[in-house]
Amino acid sequence: MHAISASEIKTLRLSIYRYDPLKKEKPYMQDFDIDIPAEKDLMVLDVLMLAKEQDPSISFRRSCREGVCGSDGLNINGKNGLGCITPLSDAVKSNKLSIRPLPGLPVIKDLIVDMKQFVDQYKKVKPYLITDKKVDTREAIPQTIEEREKLDGLYECIMCGCCSTACPSFWWNPDKFLGPAALLQAYRFIADSRDTATEERLEQLEDAFSVFRCHGIMNCVSVCPKGLNPTKAIGEIKKMLVKRAL
Amino acid sequence: MNAPRYLNLFKITLPLPGISSILHRISAVAIFLLSLPMFAILIFSLETKDNFDFAVLIFGNFLFKSLFVLFITAIFYHFISGLRHLVMDFGFWETLQAGRMSALASFILTALFFFLFIFLTW
Numbered sequence A: 001m002h003a004i005s006a007s008e009i010k011t012l013r014l015s016i017y018r019y020d021p022l023k024k025e026k027p028y029m030q031d032f033d034i035d036i037p038a039e040k041d042l043m044v045l046d047v048l049m050l051a052k053e054q055d056p057s058i059s060f061r062r063s064c065r066e067g068v069c070g071s072d073g074l075n076i077n078g079k080n081g082l083g084c085i086t087p088l089s090d091a092v093k094s095n096k097l098s099i100r101p102l103p104g105l106p107v108i109k110d111l112i113v114d115m116k117q118f119v120d121q122y123k124k125v126k127p128y129l130i131t132d133k134k135v136d137t138r139e140a141i142p143q144t145i146e147e148r149e150k151l152d153g154l155y156e157c158i159m160c161g162c163c164s165t166a167c168p169s170f171w172w173n174p175d176k177f178l179g180p181a182a183l184l185q186a187y188r189f190i191a192d193s194r195d196t197a198t199e200e201r202l203e204q205l206e207d208a209f210s211v212f213r214c215h216g217i218m219n220c221v222s223v224c225p226k227g228l229n230p231t232k233a234i235g236e237i238k239k240m241l242v243k244r245a246l
Numbered sequence B: 001m002n003a004p005r006y007l008n009l010f011k012i013t014l015p016l017p018g019i020s021s022i023l024h025r026i027s028a029v030a031i032f033l034l035s036l037p038m039f040a041i042l043i044f045s046l047e048t049k050d051n052f053d054f055a056v057l058i059f060g061n062f063l064f065k066s067l068f069v070l071f072i073t074a075i076f077y078h079f080i081s082g083l084r085h086l087v088m089d090f091g092f093w094e095t096l097q098a099g100r101m102s103a104l105a106s107f108i109l110t111a112l113f114f115f116l117f118i119f120l121t122w
Ligand code: SF4
Pocket: A166, A167, A168, A169, A170, A179, A180, A213, A214, A215, A216, A217, A218, A219, A220, A221, A230, A231, A234
């Protein structure tokens, strides 16, 4: 590998949230100076990898490195996002980059959080197609183009958890409020013309917490790396629930 | 296992609609707390002419006057921001852009109201 000459590199001040359950220490921020090529716009994940070369004990999740798998949801300079598709030019402010775990969830180690609460809420909305017995699911169930279009902006979620962990309502009630990600999926199946359990799905959501704890704060919308709009989906569910009650 | 949770509200970026929502709550608490002394003074002042004169005196006090302005401003903000939430409940302004604009509008309106109110009553 050829060495980079001094004019081509700049030094980034990186600060990483560290926590090791085996040590009896409180979480703390560890600082690193990372040399990065001046011309290239690296991704936040690249910088984490460079830091890991300095200190191999830094722990974080990642897999696809292209915004598809949803493993590397992080709190990047205060805003949730995927490390692998957040360029430094978007994230870095005055040459500083602070990386912390997704807010509100129990930290297992460093930047790795326990996603159980998030996944439990996802399970609750039965994120799969439910059809009448009459329908033979081995056959294709046809949909019109219009019916299929209703699922755009709903099915693309990669379960990264950036939205729910940016949502104040989810921070305060992670067990009772389903959170934006689960609610987006709830609506994805409510809106699906092939699903026949719409009534049961709505019934499950009508309590005071599951949906109605959402106060339209829109943190979810502002962080979703896929550009999805859970607030709108939640609004649709609320409308259907109100119509149903009248 | 006693795992820590990361939640530092001063370090986590809140977009405008988030700030608007939190202020909505704070204003509710402020209205509730301030309404008790405000109503107490109102009832007291309506009893006799002397009481009324005394209440007027109280409101001459800078601190009390400021609290009163705060109280009315909080009511105004709570009302405006409540309207904004209602509109959103009806399914409008649900994009981030619209959410930002309407939050900003509610802040500006409140600021205008605040200065107008001070201008008219001080
Ligand atoms: S709009 Fe609703 S779900 Fe999204 S962050 Fe706000 S409260 Fe949470």
